[in-house]
Amino acid sequence: MREIASFEVVSDAAGSLVDEGVEPSIVNVQKRIGGGSYSTVKKHLSVWAEQRAQDAAAVSSMPTEVLAKAQEFGRVLWGLASIEAQHQVQKAKEDAGIELEAIRSELTEATDVITRLENVESEQASRLASTQARVREVELALVEAQTKALRVPELERALADARAATEKTHAELTKQATEAGKLTGEVDALRNQVRELMAALKK
Numbered sequence: 001m002r003e004i005a006s007f008e009v010v011s012d013a014a015g016s017l018v019d020e021g022v023e024p025s026i027v028n029v030q031k032r033i034g035g036g037s038y039s040t041v042k043k044h045l046s047v048w049a050e051q052r053a054q055d056a057a058a059v060s061s062m063p064t065e066v067l068a069k070a071q072e073f074g075r076v077l078w079g080l081a082s083i084e085a086q087h088q089v090q091k092a093k094e095d096a097g098i099e100l101e102a103i104r105s106e107l108t109e110a111t112d113v114i115t116r117l118e119n120v121e122s123e124q125a126s127r128l129a130s131t132q133a134r135v136r137e138v139e140l141a142l143v144e145a146q147t148k149a150l151r152v153p154e155l156e157r158a159l160a161d162a163r164a165a166t167e168k169t170h171a172e173l174t175k176q177a178t179e180a181g182k183l184t185g186e187v188d189a190l191r192n193q194v195r196e197l198m199a200a201l202k203k
Contacts (some may be wrong), residue, residue, distance in 0.1 A: 005036025010044035011051075024048075 013032040014024035022028060026041050033041075 005030075005033060005040045005044065007044045007047065009033050010036070010041055011048040014045060014048050 010029055010033065013029045017024040017028055017032060024045065026038060026045060029041050029045060030036050030038075
């Protein structure tokens with residue numbers, strides 16, 4: 001776990017306060033870093049202040065030409081860093097644009113796939129509904145066929161009874177026809193007798 005009031009943290013906070021024009025006091029540093037004991041912050045601030053004084057002394061004792069060269073080098077270095085940062089920002093923008101275009105392409109492709117899948121799903125739903133309707137029709141036809149199959153023995157018995165009744169009726173009709181033929185013969189014989197009697201009376 002990183003120490004809250006380490007030397008690096010305290011020195012960075014103190015430097016930031018100085019750049020902002022705020023006194024790098026112990027209390028202000030504690031507020032900036034969000035904690036740290038009084039003694040620890042005081043110890044690190046003392047070391048930081050001593051190093052800062054040494055750096056300032058070294059700079060003040062530096063020849064003017066060397067100092068100017070150093071400042072010029074710093075400005076050039078800062079310019080180069082700024083240009084490099086701009087290039088990196090531009091490249092990041094270009095990479096982001098390429099990535100965004102790829103994401104848009106993938107999104108379009110995904111949308112097309114979703115549309116095709118929705119069409120397939122709709123078609124399958126329609127086919128399923130048609131198949132279910134056909135299944136219901138087949139089930140009804142099967143029930144009707146089973147009902148008819150259950151009535152087959154009954155129908156067969158009725159047909160046998162009807163055939164027997166027909167044969168009986170046919171036999172009775174045949175008998176009646178025979179008897180009618182006999183009666184017709186007898187009637188014809190009586191008619192002949194009547195004609196003969198009528199002829200005898202006329203004589």
